[in-house]
């Protein structure tokens with residue numbers, strides 16, 4: 001008995017260990033087998049054929065579409081047609097077919113015929129909703145998307161101009177608390193810092209100072225887009241018929257719901273308090289997105305805190321990563337192109353020379369060389385495609401292409417950004433490229449128009465992008481960072497072009513000005529410009545590269 005007990009005592013933990021190991025191993029084998037099955041289904045399930053578009057096909061593997069889309073779009077844009085040698089893809093419509101489905105690619109020469117079409121003919125909302133699998137992720141502003149756009153167009157840009165001094169203070173605070181002292185050259189991972197800096201600055205305008213410095217708010221607003229992106233990517237591994245079941249295996253969908261609940265819980269007391277002051281109080285209303293939205297929502301929705309939470313998180317998802325990615329890319333380009341630091345710093349010093357410069361509305365508008373630099377950085381680093389749309393009613397293009405309803409379209413942003421007809425020496429980074437074009441077009445004394453008056457044409461049916469008309473435009477505003485056009489689709493095109501671009505421009509310029517005034521920037525000796533990370537149609541700057549900063553002596 002003693003022996004047995006002793007055996008038991010000594011064997012039980014060992015047996016438990018073995019049992020646990022077997023359980024762990026079989027769990028591992030189970031998940032590995034499941035993953036392999038899902039991966040094979042994903043990789044080999046037959047392509048969706050989609051509606052019959054009368055344009056040549058370019059077949060690609062799903063892996064190439066997913067991990068090498070940058071090269072894919074550039075190659076296909078330049079390639080001679082598979083059907084007839086005389087047609088170049090870049091001026092004609094073509095289709096890319098991968099197991100993901102068929103995408104019809106519209107060249108810059110024809111996009112002008114589409115950009116003015118109404119939502120019931122060519123829908124951005126349906127295309128985005130399908131791409132984001134909103135049915136499962138709930139990533140759509142639904143009926144409120146027009147309100148979001150309207151508030152950004154009307155309120156946010158002007159508000160930001162008023163907020164420049166506050167934002168500068170906020171930036172200074174973030175640098176003081178989260179940036180190394182940099183008395184000598186100090187390596188620092190700039191990408192994660194930029195995400196925090198941009199979300200804090202944007203947060204001041206979106207939710208006001210009481211929430212913008214909250215770590216919990218920062219976490220939710222930053223991670224929402226990332227979680228959603230992972231959820232969409234995971235869901236895309238499953239063919240559509242499997243998704244109603246597969247959704248229950250995707251933990252990120254639960255996280256999205258939890259984040260929405262957290263955001264709602266944080267916003268609710270704030271909004272309640274504000275609503276309680278509405279009657280009879282002569283207190284000045286706060287000037288932030290919560291308030292603008294609250295004022296705009298119909299009476300029956302004013303206390304719907306879920307709507308406020310969802311809109312705030314969608315706003316963060318549209319703005320934080322896009323803006324912080326581009327700011328990071330600008331820093332990488334500044335570190336590589338040392339000469340641009342002096343040029344831009346001189347411009348900043350001049351613009352901010354007067355004592356009240358940070359308070360003055362027109363100071364940021366004077367940074368035209370910086371404007372050009374940011375646009376050039378964006379040209380070489382931005383996403384791979386643009387103008388994602390779904391054809392809702394059949395469209396016939398002037399080249400004879402018929403687009404039946406149901407056609408999913410994209411434009412080849414990476415291809416046109418490297419098209420030498422629109423950007424001579426496209427592979428060369430020329431920080432003053434757009435500044436020089438502006439100089440050719442307008443007398444040096446001309447002040448840049450305010451962002452809200454920057455022109456963009458949504459009504460032209462015909463494209464302005466024919467190679468013959470591709471040389472300098474008749475209007476210098478065409479070369480501003482925030483301008484959009486048929487060959488300039490970094491912010492999209494038409495009615496749904498990014499309404500937050502003026503806001504982004506202000507934020508990026510404030511950050512770059514402040515960093516240039518206070519720091520020298522470089523990469524380690526011999527280090528090349530960090531390569532971007534390409535995943536599907538997105539391109540983002542390296543998250544791990546360390547840039548060296550050194551505080552400038554006064």
Ligand code: HEM
Pocket residue numbers: 124148149152156315318319320322323326386387388489490491492493494495496497498499500501503504
């Ligand atoms: C460098 C930064 C940014 C880039 C590159 C960018 C890019 C884009 C692009 C390509 C689109 C799609 C346009 C189309 O399909 O025609 C878009 C839409 C949108 N962006 Fe931005 N964006 C940036 C910053 C922002 C910011 C700061 C905000 C908010 C403050 C914002 C809010 C939105 C919204 C709400 C939409 C949807 C508009 C609609 O569907 O009508 N974006 N953005």
